[in-house]
Amino acid sequence: MLRKARIAVFVSGGGTNLEALLQAQESGAIPHGEIVLVCASSAKAYALVRAENHGVPAVTVARKGLTQDAFEEALNAHLKEHQIDFIILAGFLSIL
Numbered sequence: 001m002l003r004k005a006r007i008a009v010f011v012s013g014g015g016t017n018l019e020a021l022l023q024a025q026e027s028g029a030i031p032h033g034e035i036v037l038v039c040a041s042s043a044k045a046y047a048l049v050r051a052e053n054h055g056v057p058a059v060t061v062a063r064k065g066l067t068q069d070a071f072e073e074a075l076n077a078h079l080k081e082h083q084i085d086f087i088i089l090a091g092f093l094s095i096l
Contacts, residue, residue, distance in 0.1 A: 015047025
């Protein structure tokens, strides 16, 4: 049996796209993948609350004060830790 792809969703704000993805997952519309991580670029992003409401772990990696390399390294560390296969950019406003 194949395992489901592990998905991270990158967000920056309210998370309406994230909410739609989480609802699709819960309805069975994403049978071959599972959202296992939400990465926000701001600790104030309401998307973090949405992730918590659905039981999905979430982290914040703020771009401010970091070099581009340091920002991407911090994101990559979380991706490796959660063994992410795919990333969905759902309103993510930072340049990668």
